[in-house]
Amino acid sequence: MEEQLLHYLWKHKLFDQEKLETKDGQKVELISPGAHNHDAGPDFFNGRIKIEDTEWAGSIEIHVRSSDWFLHGHDNDAAYNNVILHVVAVNDAEIKRQNNTIIPTVELPYDKRLASNYKTLSKSRKWIPCEDQFAQVDPLIRSMWVETLLIQRLQRKSEVVTSMMAQTNNDLDEVFFRMLCRNMGFKTNAQPFDQLSRKINLKHIRTLGNDRQRIEALLLGTAGLLNTPRSDYEKALKKEFNHLATRFNFEPLEPSIWKFARMHPVSFPTIRLAQLSDLLSRNTQFTQILKQAKTIEEVTKVFKANVSVFWETHYTFTKKSKKLKKPLGIKSIENIIINSVFPFLFVVGKYYDDQEIQKKIFSWMRVLPAEKNRIIERWKKVGAEIETAYDSQAYLELYNEYCSKNRCLDCRLGGYIIKEM
Template identity: 40%
Template sequence: MQEDFLHYVWKHKAFSSQSLKTVSGETISIKHLGQHNHNAGPDFFNGQLSINGQLWAGNIEIHIKSSDWYLHNHEKDKAYDNVILHVVWEHDTEVFRKDNSEIPTLVLKHYVDDALFGNYQKLMKSKSWINCEADFSDIDDFLLNNWLERLFIERLERKSDDISTLLQQSNNDWEAVLFIMLLKNFGLKVNGEAFLSLAKSIDYSVVRKLQNDVLEMEALLFGQAGLLDDDVQEAYHSDLKLRYQYLKQKFTLRNEGVLPLQFFRLRPPNFPTIRLSQFANVYTTEHQLFSKVMVMNKKDEFYKLFNKGVNEFWMTHYTFAKASKISKKLLTKSFIDLLIINTIIPLKFSYAKYQGQSIEGELFDLIKEIKLENNSIVKKFLQLKSLEKNALSSQALLQLKQHYCDKNKCLQCAIGNQLIVKN
């Protein structure tokens, strides 16, 4: 038993409200359940009750046991002086106000349907991959699709908080925020954090000054990443090294906080050298990139925008030291899909929110153009139930698993709610 269940029952009035009585036998009539408080203080604010015909207005506190009042030291907290009803699952002691008057207590378990409590226990005691694994296939499609859309927006809201932090750090420069987010996501999972630290080590004003020269941009990126530190007998490497030494002095560059890049267990097309060259090509061929991505809303437009490869040296190399078969090494559509999912859509959402606009419909259309992501979480859900094969589903399922299933938040989940109240 968790207090969250009692909060759920009270908030949704999922109990028989007829013939309610306190432990002292006083009749209770609920006028208003109160407003759920998720912060410190009583659990529900501004409730209205009639107790033995006397109207009361104030706060409501909920505990599993009455004695939890003292366990939580509420008797010492002025925030609880205005509690008009103590709602508990088990009554094991009386609770008094500072004036020695007893706070009326309602034992909720006497009024909750056995089936409701049984459904809750079944979910909470489950040892499956997700608590509702046995029943997931039976969830109503309409409810599930609506919940997935809501989860997708919730995921964007979470990412929007991170973007707001970046915006503050960059003095409200949206172009700089795009640069940081895009470079991070060019690193994918393995080098994402390293690429993020690289992006944060570069003031965007420097990027603006170097946007017309791909070699200067590569020298900046490779140098800050520490890829020019070794002594390599290669003209291209030597050229970049000289350029970087000049840039480092001119712009007072520092890279002590840049994390080391990883090559281990990466396929050569994902080597950080290749990704940085592709990124340099994006930023030297597409100026005012933020303005461009904000007006685009079709997948094919982004495919065209990011149809970039590497410079001439990297067409025959994956590292500075060893030559390879010639290849343009263009960004693949699947890679661009990830950029749209993890950079473009969150940024579009945050920018619209910043301007006081809502573009949820546009973002739904765009995300649904993109294929379902292929990962272990999505695969497992698809084994349980057939779902729409697009990136909205996969992003929503990640949000569901990571922020609801893994944290046993069935009571805050539309799926869990449906299973709890079913007959």
């Protein structure tokens, strides 16, 4: 029996309240289990109980065995002097406050089936603890939990946006520029792209107007990728960057931070920077455009980007390749929309107190196809219905924040399995 489960049973009142009594037979009436405390101190604050004819208000402490009180050092901690009830699975010791008054103790009268179901989950070695039970969970429960998970994911991701707003004096366009840059690096080069976005800002880029080559020179030069120019095009970019570096007082990043190994050439940072240059040469008024967009097609169009002529025959500066158009792929654009646009608009909607913006996010998520990755494929194998980004984002949140951390008691599906199966 784990203490964590006792917390869960107490918090959700999953026990026979009619049988709640002290060892000497005094009837205990639960008025309120209190507020669950996840920090130091008693497990539940502001609980309310009634013992016989006397009502008590204060903290409630929970242990597997009442003797754990001494094991955890509560007998020497004044913070536990206001405990009004000690809830345990096994009452094997009398507990007193520091003033020598006895703390009433009750053995929780719970259904042992709940403990058995929880043990099954907690001891599971499957990909997810409930892999064998998942398909049996009521579809309505799964559907309601998906919606909650999606909101949780957006809220969690929006914390990054909020932090950036504080760093940029609430310059929303600059915030999105930073998010976009990081996203253009995808997983492999996310950190170098993030560093680049903190050296360059939109004010620098906007001074260059719609001149894609000058923007490309600024990005590639600041990235540290123009240090030893060989081709005429590279030399032209280097010359332009030297002028801009003096003007803006820039020092290039260390070129070694960029990763090229074990990547598809179309994903090389040089190609991504060339695509980003094209995108930035067409528009930098991100907030206005994204707020006013009516359809997901309009949003997708914003991020359609190609490379300049030089990059059609190159992946790096040093080696020529077969001529090929290298547009930013639709899957990459969808990745940007899911991981940058949606969290950004979620915060913008709150910032402007515009619920319509937030409604658009959920509507668009139901239009975009689900992401394809290892986690989503495994979810499908256990019976999850995942068709759109609305579903895949929720199930990514479920796996990353609950399943992989064994937080079954915090999961609505885990709770259903423990109580109903």
